[in-house]
Amino acid sequence: MNGIVTTVVTLPARYRADVASRDHGDPGDAPSVPPPLTAVVDATRPSAAEEARSIAASTNTATLASLTATGDPWASFVTYGLLDGQPVLCVSNMAEHGRNLAGDPRASLAIVAPTTETDPLASGRITLAGVAERPTGDEARAARDAHLAAVAAAKYYVDYSDFTLWVLRVHRVRWVGGYGRMDSATAQDYAAATADPVRPQAAGAIAHLNADHAESLVAMARALGGYPDTTAAVCTGVDRYGLDLRVDTPRGTGYTRVGFGGPLSSADELRSASVELVKRARGAGH
Amino acid sequence: MNGIVTTVVTLPARYRADVASRDHGDPGDAPSVPPPLTAVVDATRPSAAEEARSIAASTNTATLASLTATGDPWASFVTYGLLDGQPVLCVSNMAEHGRNLAGDPRASLAIVAPTTETDPLASGRITLAGVAERPTGDEARAARDAHLAAVAAAKYYVDYSDFTLWVLRVHRVRWVGGYGRMDSATAQDYAAATADPVRPQAAGAIAHLNADHAESLVAMARALGGYPDTTAAVCTGVDRYGLDLRVDTPRGTGYTRVGFGGPLSSADELRSASVELVKRARGAGH
Numbered sequence: 001m002n003g004i005v006t007t008v009v010t011l012p013a014r015y016r017a018d019v020a021s022r023d024h025g026d027p028g029d030a031p032s033v034p035p036p037l038t039a040v041v042d043a044t045r046p047s048a049a050e051e052a053r054s055i056a057a058s059t060n061t062a063t064l065a066s067l068t069a070t071g072d073p074w075a076s077f078v079t080y081g082l083l084d085g086q087p088v089l090c091v092s093n094m095a096e097h098g099r100n101l102a103g104d105p106r107a108s109l110a111i112v113a114p115t116t117e118t119d120p121l122a123s124g125r126i127t128l129a130g131v132a133e134r135p136t137g138d139e140a141r142a143a144r145d146a147h148l149a150a151v152a153a154a155k156y157y158v159d160y161s162d163f164t165l166w167v168l169r170v171h172r173v174r175w176v177g178g179y180g181r182m183d184s185a186t187a188q189d190y191a192a193a194t195a196d197p198v199r200p201q202a203a204g205a206i207a208h209l210n211a212d213h214a215e216s217l218v219a220m221a222r223a224l225g226g227y228p229d230t231t232a233a234v235c236t237g238v239d240r241y242g243l244d245l246r247v248d249t250p251r252g253t254g255y256t257r258v259g260f261g262g263p264l265s266s267a268d269e270l271r272s273a274s275v276e277l278v279k280r281a282r283g284a285g286h
Numbered sequence: 287m288n289g290i291v292t293t294v295v296t297l298p299a300r301y302r303a304d305v306a307s308r309d310h311g312d313p314g315d316a317p318s319v320p321p322p323l324t325a326v327v328d329a330t331r332p333s334a335a336e337e338a339r340s341i342a343a344s345t346n347t348a349t350l351a352s353l354t355a356t357g358d359p360w361a362s363f364v365t366y367g368l369l370d371g372q373p374v375l376c377v378s379n380m381a382e383h384g385r386n387l388a389g390d391p392r393a394s395l396a397i398v399a400p401t402t403e404t405d406p407l408a409s410g411r412i413t414l415a416g417v418a419e420r421p422t423g424d425e426a427r428a429a430r431d432a433h434l435a436a437v438a439a440a441k442y443y444v445d446y447s448d449f450t451l452w453v454l455r456v457h458r459v460r461w462v463g464g465y466g467r468m469d470s471a472t473a474q475d476y477a478a479a480t481a482d483p484v485r486p487q488a489a490g491a492i493a494h495l496n497a498d499h500a501e502s503l504v505a506m507a508r509a510l511g512g513y514p515d516t517t518a519a520v521c522t523g524v525d526r527y528g529l530d531l532r533v534d535t536p537r538g539t540g541y542t543r544v545g546f547g548g549p550l551s552s553a554d555e556l557r558s559a560s561v562e563l564v565k566r567a568r569g570a571g572h
Binding site: 060063065067071074075106107112125129153 | 346350353357382394
């Protein structure tokens with residue numbers, strides 16, 4: 001279920017992760033990345049479906065692609081809430097996208113995770129594609145609640161007679177995690193997956209690990225990450241399965257993972273799981 | 287050319303500007319906004335085409351809507367540069383949106399202006415719709431330069447053989463300035479318009495006016511903005527044509543404009559134009 005990542009885009013070393021690459025007609029000037037020298041103990045990553053659920057849960061704005069009366073694609077900014085991972089839109093029938101959905105329910109939604117990256121293509125984003133449906137009965141109430149929970153200002157217009165709630169029935173999911181990390185997920189896997197409980201706290205955890213535990217990160221990279229020649233290590237990502245590390249070695253800069261050995265179910269477990277990783281790293285080092 | 291704003295969405299007072307409104311099936315609980323008591327001296331606003339050019343120039347990320355092989359809409363995150371207001375994309379033929387454009391050139395692009403608003407629907411955004419074309423000859427070189435100027439990281443892949451530059455020929459423009467401010471622009475008006483030269487400095491100018499010139503803003507609102515009963519005024523927007531003001535009066539909170547009497551051609555003119563406005567306001571008050 002996890003760790004299956006196909007690569008389509010290959011870029012210079014600073015963008016490369018520990019994934020296979022595919023030829024791009026590379027002009028040939030990209031530096032090489034040193035491979036691990038020992039086994040990576042637990043390189044488990046979130047699945048594409050999990051990444052997609054996490055990105056969907058990370059914001060409340062997206063861009064809708066709908067079809068005009070002549071079948072042309074129409075991109076428009078929207079807000080959304082989530083009902084079991086399905087986006088819930090609330091749009092006016094007077095707006096172009098509202099008329100479009102009423103005329104042809106085929107739709108897709110692009111969602112970009114908030115990022116502090118200066119390179120926009122280094123950030124995570126998804127496309128959810130399917131069909132928009134007006135929910136009825138209990139689902140209509142749940143959809144209304146889901147939208148209001150995510151979009152506070154919607155209380156001002158959700159009950160206007162020209163506004164309609166739409167639930168996007170997700171048939172297809174495309175996830176791009178940044179350069180060289182992308183995959184598709186089935187509707188079933190997307191529906192079954194959950195958003196990462198650790199991600200909302202990731203920025204703070206990363207800052208803390210890098211500021212106060214640099215030596216521990218080196219120990220992890222050496223003992224568990226496959227880079228025994230690590231001279232410095234920086235944490236670049238945290239999720240329920242483990243830490244992403246960028247490691248300096250005499251051979252160049254590499255990228256690896258150290259896993260918790262199983263998924264965390266809450267950000268509260270991050271501290272004890274990190275302490276456990278350090279213990280394992282130092283134990284393995286002796 | 288300027289100042290034509292049609293309103294489709296009407297919302298509670300905090301979202302209303304000095305524009306006409308259209309019924310929404312309003313539940314009836316929206317507070318009323320006090321009208322001006324005297325003539326607004328110069329309420330000129332940027333045109334929809336100018337607003338659209340300004341938003342297009344404000345960032346380098348957008349969402350593309352393209353068509354799949356089965357004619358379904360596909361929303362995907364992209365970066366872009368601008369060539370005379372036309373978006374220039376650089377996408378891989380291996381990516382879904384690259385294949386889509388090659389199969390059917392109809393496309394639209396949604397661009398959202400960067401904002402610090404907590405309510406996402408209060409921000410400005412546009413949709414540019416048309417047809418994507420591969421530029422050739424001199425235009426191909428100019429398009430490549432335009433993309434690289436806007437997206438620094440593109441230097442790593444712009445020359446890969448699987449990446450293609452596309453210029454979106456803009457046939458239709460839809461601008462939404464926030465709640466209750468929206469309009470369409472023709473392709474001709476969009477092509478002829480220019481991005482606002484003052485907008486990139488607007489945030490700093492607004493902060494300065496509100497921090498250091500609160501009394502001057504009150505004088506402007508009273509003498510030039512149509513609200514002689516203003517007790518406090520806050521600048522909420524700055525563009526080449528003038529200032530947006532939110533005014534407190536004993537009758538409630540109103541919204542107005544004070545215009546520079548003609549468009550500024552550079553942010554450098556903002557200071558002298560503001561000083562001139564204060565002089566006119568104080569002169570008119572005597």
